[in-house]
Amino acid sequence: MNIEPITGGYLNVTVEGVPQRIYVEQAGQGRPVLCLHTAGADTRQWRHLMNDAGVTAEHRLIAFDMPWHGKSLPPEGFQTQEYLLTTQTYMATVLAVLDGLGLDRPILAGCSMGGRIALQLAARHADRFSGFIAIEASDFQPAWYDIDWFDRPDAHGGEMGAALVSANISPYAPERERWNTLWMFMQSGPGVFRGDLSFYTQDDSLIGLLGAIDTGRTPVHLIVGAYDLTCTPEDASRTAAAIPGATLAVMDELGHFPMSEHPAGFRPFFLDALGRMPAARASAA
Amino acid sequence: MLDIFRDIQSRLEDSPHLRRLGRLFSETILIEVDGAEHYLTFDRGRLVQIVPGPSRRTPWRFALRTDAEALHAFWQPRPAPGFHDIFGLVKIGRGRIDGDILCLVRNLRFFKEIMALPRARTGACA
Numbered sequence: 490m491n492i493e494p495i496t497g498g499y500l501n502v503t504v505e506g507v508p509q510r511i512y513v514e515q516a517g518q519g520r521p522v523l524c525l526h527t528a529g530a531d532t533r534q535w536r537h538l539m540n541d542a543g544v545t546a547e548h549r550l551i552a553f554d555m556p557w558h559g560k561s562l563p564p565e566g567f568q569t570q571e572y573l574l575t576t577q578t579y580m581a582t583v584l585a586v587l588d589g590l591g592l593d594r595p596i597l598a599g600c601s602m603g604g605r606i607a608l609q610l611a612a613r614h615a616d617r618f619s620g621f622i623a624i625e626a627s628d629f630q631p632a633w634y635d636i637d638w639f640d641r642p643d644a645h646g647g648e649m650g651a652a653l654v655s656a657n658i659s660p661y662a663p664e665r666e667r668w669n670t671l672w673m674f675m676q677s678g679p680g681v682f683r684g685d686l687s688f689y690t691q692d693d694s695l696i697g698l699l700g701a702i703d704t705g706r707t708p709v710h711l712i713v714g715a716y717d718l719t720c721t722p723e724d725a726s727r728t729a730a731a732i733p734g735a736t737l738a739v740m741d742e743l744g745h746f747p748m749s750e751h752p753a754g755f756r757p758f759f760l761d762a763l764g765r766m767p768a769a770r771a772s773a774a
Numbered sequence: 775m776l777d778i779f780r781d782i783q784s785r786l787e788d789s790p791h792l793r794r795l796g797r798l799f800s801e802t803i804l805i806e807v808d809g810a811e812h813y814l815t816f817d818r819g820r821l822v823q824i825v826p827g828p829s830r831r832t833p834w835r836f837a838l839r840t841d842a843e844a845l846h847a848f849w850q851p852r853p854a855p856g857f858h859d860i861f862g863l864v865k866i867g868r869g870r871i872d873g874d875i876l877c878l879v880r881n882l883r884f885f886k887e888i889m890a891l892p893r894a895r896t897g898a899c900a
Contacts, residue, residue: 633865660853
């Protein structure tokens with residue numbers, strides 16, 4: 490048998506009054522690290538780190554598929570809804586998963602829109618976490634594309650989304666992982682990538698909050714890839730500079746999906762980030 | 775530049791998966807390099823005609839305008855950041871895309887991969 494050490498299950502929680510059945514994967518033991526995927530994708534982006542014994546020996550990695558993504562179904566009645574993620578709903582979902590799993594002040598690691606919400610949570614709910622790793626994250630990114638491209642009845646939004654986000658993948662990424670990364674976007678449900686991008690490209694509420702983040706209590710470490718066209722090193726640098734005490738690492742050979750597109754290249758940067766986080770406290774779960 | 779477009783044409787003939795990707799793509803597009811126009815006509819995923827400009831009478835669906843130095847950097851096995859993608863060229867101010875953008879986006883993977891075909895000459899990833 491060659492079975493990976495990742496285990497999955499379904500967590501039933503209520504988010505803003507709406508029942509949600511959320512798919513959660515876990516691997517490892519020790520200091521809990523809650524991992525958030527990017528827009529238009531799912532938990533599979535984290536599978537390399539969750540299979541990395543050098544990471545999981547001392548860390549319990551937990552990742553979940555946001556509602557509408559991966560193996561988390563959309564809520565009842567979705568067929569008449571327009572999916573548009575908001576900062577409030579996103580934060581409420583992360584906190585509901587925290588409560589549902591009984592996690593006590595985990596490290597929060599998020600990429601892209603997951604990094605954005607990690608910074609929002611650092612500003613608004615820092616007491617629920619021990620530290621923040623914000624990957625390909627910035628204060629605000631207006632779209633350089635039309636988000637409506639990705640939700641059309643006359644074209645395949647997943648194929649168009651994948652073709653667009655390939656612009657953010659480094660030429661150093663192994664071909665296999667480049668295409669595995671793109672496959673998740675190709676599989677994304679209709680309108681989901683657009684709904685995520687609505688949050689990511691239109692909500693600028695974080696800008697005024699960055700200066701209030703207390704990195705003395707909860708450290709914030711940003712990581713950004715040089716090949717990321719969406720959140721460039723300049724965007725991440727601007728964001729880090731606005732957070733007193735935040736640190737930043739630039740990855741010269743990586744892009745917007747580092748843990749997924751080039752896991753070997755990302756590994757040392759993630760281990761470095763974990764090393765910057767506070768020592769573990771006992772976890773309730 | 776004509777040689778490179780003919781190379782793309784030849785490589786496309788040898789790439790059945792790309793022709794399948796482009797099987798619904800029958801359009802003329804404009805590639806402008808340092809102000810020199812090149813009209814590329816596709817028929818169901820095949821590049822059937824390469825006509826140098828200038829021309830005011832040739833209708834085109836969308837255009838990519840850039841410079842030879844940027845394309846040279848784009849066609850390196852591992853391009854520098856910004857030169858690794860056509861949208862990167864736009865982002866760093868070395869390219870412009872106009873015309874029917876929705877047509878481009880609906881055929882984006884096909885267009886991006888045929889434009890990257892010259893990278894294969896050095897055995898690089900597309």
